[in-house]
Amino acid sequence: MDEDRRLQLQKPLDDYIEYFEKLSVRSVPTIEKLATPGVRFKDPFNDVMGVDAYQRVLTHMFENLTNPKFKVKDWAWGRGDNTAYLRWTFTCVLSNKEHLIEGMSEVMFSDDGLVMSHIDHWDAGEYFYEKVPVLRAQIRFVKSKLKVQ
Numbered sequence: 001m002d003e004d005r006r007l008q009l010q011k012p013l014d015d016y017i018e019y020f021e022k023l024s025v026r027s028v029p030t031i032e033k034l035a036t037p038g039v040r041f042k043d044p045f046n047d048v049m050g051v052d053a054y055q056r057v058l059t060h061m062f063e064n065l066t067n068p069k070f071k072v073k074d075w076a077w078g079r080g081d082n083t084a085y086l087r088w089t090f091t092c093v094l095s096n097k098e099h100l101i102e103g104m105s106e107v108m109f110s111d112d113g114l115v116m117s118h119i120d121h122w123d124a125g126e127y128f129y130e131k132v133p134v135l136r137a138q139i140r141f142v143k144s145k146l147k148v149q
Contacts, residue, residue: 006077012113013075013084020070020088025062028055035115043120054118066093082109 016034019027031039032051040047041054048057061068074087086105091098103122110116 005082009077009082009084009109009113012109012115013107016107016115017072017075017086021072023058023068023070025059028058028062031055031058035118036110039115040117040119042118044122064094068092082111083107084109 012034019030019034031054035051035054037051038049039051039054040049041057042048043057046057048054069091070088071091072086072088076085077083078085084107086107088103088105090101090103093099101122103120106117106119106121107115108117
């Protein structure tokens, strides 16, 4: 990405980071101002298209988790297109237990600075499935078979 393009998209990236770091149930609808109508959002549990569907995912998070918070630790621009990579931590309380997830997001912007795609990359096995008692032993068994001894 050339320097002019990077400068043009820096404010939309900063605004998007701020949106997530200050995200609340009341601010969920603000995504309409930051994303294209056909935005794609994907994480280990969802793969949706459109602002309405994206809003439903975020609203669902607030309905099912206590005190969900994102903190972007670092970011970088990709070399060839309008894509930024965000390294973040997510904290919440679920079933009276605190959880911390570390992950990355691949966020693609349109030429006019709107988010076209947001794809989260994080290990649902490590951060979620291994915490479910019924699945824990099975996942550890599979990992032991795949791990180099």
